[in-house]
Amino acid sequence: MKLLSHAFKKPAALVFYGSFVLGALLFFESDGELSNLLHLEWRVPALFSDDLLSKREGIWILNDLSDELFTLVILLSGLVLGFSKEKAEDEYTALLRGAALQWSLVANTALAILATFSIYGIAYFNFMIIQLFSILLLFNLRFQYTLYRHGFRA
Amino acid sequence: MTNKLRIYRAIKEVSQQELADRMEVSRQTINAIENNKYSPSLLLGLKLAHFLGCAVDELFQLEDNEKG
Numbered sequence: 001m002k003l004l005s006h007a008f009k010k011p012a013a014l015v016f017y018g019s020f021v022l023g024a025l026l027f028f029e030s031d032g033e034l035s036n037l038l039h040l041e042w043r044v045p046a047l048f049s050d051d052l053l054s055k056r057e058g059i060w061i062l063n064d065l066s067d068e069l070f071t072l073v074i075l076l077s078g079l080v081l082g083f084s085k086e087k088a089e090d091e092y093t094a095l096l097r098g099a100a101l102q103w104s105l106v107a108n109t110a111l112a113i114l115a116t117f118s119i120y121g122i123a124y125f126n127f128m129i130i131q132l133f134s135i136l137l138l139f140n141l142r143f144q145y146t147l148y149r150h151g152f153r154a
Numbered sequence: 155m156t157n158k159l160r161i162y163r164a165i166k167e168v169s170q171q172e173l174a175d176r177m178e179v180s181r182q183t184i185n186a187i188e189n190n191k192y193s194p195s196l197l198l199g200l201k202l203a204h205f206l207g208c209a210v211d212e213l214f215q216l217e218d219n220e221k222g
Contacts, residue, residue, distance in 0.1 A: 088180035091195050150191075151182045 001094070004084035013083060016077035020137065023070040025128070040065040042108065078136030082143065096146050104139035137151065157214045160188045162206040177201055 046061045082101075086093045111134065115127045147153055170188075174181040177198060186192035187202075192204055193214075194202065203210040 052221065088182070090179040090183050091198060092183040092186055095192070099186055150186065152180070 001083075002140070003089065004080060006087055006089070008080050008084040009086075012077045012081035015073060016136075017080045019073045020068060022131065023067075023074055026066065026070060027030065027126075032058075034098050039069065042070070054141065072106040075136065078133070078140060082140050084135065086147065086152065092150075093147070097143055100143035100146050101139055103142050104135050107138050107142075108135040155193050155214055155216055155220060156190060159184070159202065159206075159213060162189075162208055162213060166206055173205070176205055181186060187204075 027121065041062060042065050043060050044063050044065065045059050046063075049056055051063050077141060084095070108131070115124065119127050144153075163170070164174075168176075170184045170222045174184045177184070179198065183192065183194075187194055199210055200215060203213045206213065
């Protein structure tokens with residue numbers, strides 16, 4: 001599999017984990033100061049929307065873009081982090097990356113099943129939002145842990 | 155699968171790092187192969203055998219339950 005250059009690793013890690021923390025603060029503080037500080041209301045075209053959270057005018061809605069931008073940044077940086085080369089990239093690290101990806105898919109699915117039968121109402125909706133990012137977080141953390149256990153991290 | 159990589163490496167008098175550098179893999183990969191934690195690709199297996207001056211089936215052996 002084609003991977004990105006190792007040069008992307010550190011910046012991607014900084015952006016991914018940093019924006020993850022900031023995004024989490026924003027998510028759990030929807031009426032707080034941080035949300036007001038990062039408020040970016042724009043008129044955007046919407047393929048699908050409803051009048052529950054935004055007022056629709058034709059295909060346009062007025063929307064606070066900060067959460068969409070955080071989603072984009074977290075998802076892209078998570079992908080770049082996971083799929084950029086290690087310093088010592090070879091067939092063994094590629095195997096470990098594949099194994100971490102497999103593990104994260106199983107773990108994420110297990111979490112979803114557990115949550116389905118234990119979280120209800122709006123809280124489940126919040127969990128579904130977290131699920132957008134959890135697989136990338138699990139994959140990157142698992143991969144780094146695996147590399148550490150196999151002696152790739154001094 | 156088992157291997158005699160450590161033995162042939164000792165005969166050749168190269169360290170894990172030196173062998174890794176020659177094979178263009180990490181030292182951890184060589185270590186994992188020697189400890190039977192990882193079975194290398196055919197290409198890497200052939201390169202190892204060629205460098206260590208032995209046949210591939212002298213370097214790597216199938217275990218009884220792996221033989222067809």
